[in-house]
Amino acid sequence: MSNLLPRFPLSLKLAVLLESGRFGKEDCLLGLTPTPSIENAERAILVGVETGAANGIATEDSLAELGDLAESAGAEVAGQIQQKLKSVDPRTFIGRGKTVEVRDLANQRGATLAIFDDALSPAQARNLENELKLRVVDRSQLILDIFAQRARTLEGKLQVEIAQLSYLQPRLTRQWVHLSRQAGGGGASGGRIGTRGPGETQLEVDRRRLRERLTRLRTRLREVERTRSIQRRRRLEVPYPTVALVGYTNSGKSTLMNALTEAGVEAADRQFSTLDPTIRRLRLPGRHHVMLADTVGFIHRLPHMLVEAFKATLEEVRTADLLLHVADASSPLASERIEVVDRVLEEIGAGTKPRIVVLNKADLLENQPRSPHGFDTVTISALRREGLEDLLGMIARNFGDLREEVAVTLPAWRGDLIAMARRDGEILSEEYSDGIVAMRARVSAPVAGRLRKVALTVT
Numbered sequence: 001m002s003n004l005l006p007r008f009p010l011s012l013k014l015a016v017l018l019e020s021g022r023f024g025k026e027d028c029l030l031g032l033t034p035t036p037s038i039e040n041a042e043r044a045i046l047v048g049v050e051t052g053a054a055n056g057i058a059t060e061d062s063l064a065e066l067g068d069l070a071e072s073a074g075a076e077v078a079g080q081i082q083q084k085l086k087s088v089d090p091r092t093f094i095g096r097g098k099t100v101e102v103r104d105l106a107n108q109r110g111a112t113l114a115i116f117d118d119a120l121s122p123a124q125a126r127n128l129e130n131e132l133k134l135r136v137v138d139r140s141q142l143i144l145d146i147f148a149q150r151a152r153t154l155e156g157k158l159q160v161e162i163a164q165l166s167y168l169q170p171r172l173t174r175q176w177v178h179l180s181r182q183a184g185g186g187g188a189s190g191g192r193i194g195t196r197g198p199g200e201t202q203l204e205v206d207r208r209r210l211r212e213r214l215t216r217l218r219t220r221l222r223e224v225e226r227t228r229s230i231q232r233r234r235r236l237e238v239p240y241p242t243v244a245l246v247g248y249t250n251s252g253k254s255t256l257m258n259a260l261t262e263a264g265v266e267a268a269d270r271q272f273s274t275l276d277p278t279i280r281r282l283r284l285p286g287r288h289h290v291m292l293a294d295t296v297g298f299i300h301r302l303p304h305m306l307v308e309a310f311k312a313t314l315e316e317v318r319t320a321d322l323l324l325h326v327a328d329a330s331s332p333l334a335s336e337r338i339e340v341v342d343r344v345l346e347e348i349g350a351g352t353k354p355r356i357v358v359l360n361k362a363d364l365l366e367n368q369p370r371s372p373h374g375f376d377t378v379t380i381s382a383l384r385r386e387g388l389e390d391l392l393g394m395i396a397r398n399f400g401d402l403r404e405e406v407a408v409t410l411p412a413w414r415g416d417l418i419a420m421a422r423r424d425g426e427i428l429s430e431e432y433s434d435g436i437v438a439m440r441a442r443v444s445a446p447v448a449g450r451l452r453k454v455a456l457t458v459t
């Protein structure tokens with residue numbers, strides 16, 4: 001039975017939480033580094049299936065990306081196996097013959113882990129573990145693992161843990177009960193007996209605890225989010241429009257953020273360096289300012305529980321006035337990845353936002369990249385800081401078109417409002433009399449809205 005222990009990594013994490021006796025005191029638990037499902041330098045076999053219903057990214061390319069993800073998570077790729085299937089096996093996902101092949105390859109190469117590129121049902125994962133005698137992890141779990149390793153802020157940790165527990169919830173089965181007892185290190189159910197309701201089995205108790213913990217985490221997350229939405233509202237009172245950097249993971253969003261604002265955010269050659277949004281002021285030509293937000297990257301087959309859990313972070317994208325879709329133009333998969341990002345944007349309700357496509361990493365290109373039609377496009381190298389003037393000009397033009405004329409009267413002592421209008425756009429006329437100023441200005445929509453709201457009269 002002892003080999004069950006390393007088999008259910010997420011369950012193990014929960015078991016540790018349950019047994020630690022600290023379940024419920026979530027602020028203590030938040031200090032814990034989430035337990036990764038991949039051990040360092042663990043050897044893994046990658047498994048991919050081609051079902052004909054390919055959408056966008058080919059199986060080989062998807063597997064290559066899975067390999068990068070596995071390495072990012074700390075594993076070593078020991079081999080890979082692909083299968084073409086008309087339809088997947090409901091019991092073990094891949095066919096019976098392939099299962100034997102995966103097991104043999106793993107034995108040959110000393111691998112202890114199989115990573116599946118597709119989402120496995122809880123039953124499939126269980127059946128595969130039994131037949132392969134390997135730990136089985138799917139793409140979602142691997143991505144969750146990387147997020148868990150990278151989460152730094154309270155909000156990020158809460159979001160990742162909610163996503164992990166949501167993933168675990170349907171996987172909490174009878175088999176797990178043994179694990180839960182094992183993980184107690186001999187202490188078995190210890191102090192937990194007292195917490196058991198009449199007639200509840202251990203599995204029911206654990207399910208209930210998981211549900212309760214999810215509820216508590218969600219409540220806590222809502223509190224943290226409330227603070228952030230207050231901050232966002234305050235920011236909107238200084239009404240600079242917001243521009244959000246979006247794009248496939250590793251496309252260069254943070255590098256561009258740093259090149260434009262000296263924000264000093266981490267940029268690295270690995271997936272999901274950025275989880276939490278960073279926001280900085282950016283000056284455009286023509287004296288306008290915008291707020292620039294760097295956010296979490298997207299990936300093909302982004303686990304839906306992550307999108308769900310990161311809703312608040314993605315709020316920066318949903319509420320932005322303009323999106324800069326940063327794409328790695330040097331990737332042979334650039335256009336497929338652009339489509340993946342477009343799909344995620346639609347999924348989170350940002351599909352119709354005004355958008356500029358920023359074709360990055362031009363320094364690695366010999367030819368001019370093809371521009372995806374339908375959007376303004378600019379080619380840059382964030383790393384070499386080339387093409388940034390063109391990009392800034394394009395952003396400024398985007399907001400220039402949105403500017404409107406307002407004519408208002410204000411109390412003369414509201415110099416702050418006049419200064420705000422001047423910062424945002426241009427003052428066309430300004431006449432003072434009897435403690436009142438009549439002003440005409442061309443400003444952005446949010447500033448126009450604010451001026452109209454506080455004005456004595458609007459003409």
Ligand SMILES: Nc1nc2c(ncn2[C@@H]2O[C@H](COP(=O)(O)OP(=O)(O)OP(=O)(O)O)[C@@H](O)[C@H]2O)c(=O)[nH]1
Pocket residue numbers: 247248249250251252253254255256266267268269270271272273274275295296297298360361362363364380381382383384
């Ligand atoms: N050659 C080249 N490399 C670049 C350019 N822009 C970014 N990179 C590199 O691409 C890698 C990823 O850059 P990041 O800025 O971290 O990418 P990101 O989009 O923020 O990635 P995540 O936060 O992980 O989603 C880093 O190694 C950068 O140095 C560029 O214009 N040219």
Ligand SMILES: [Mg+2]
Pocket residue numbers: 253254255266267273274295
């Ligand atoms: Mg980044």
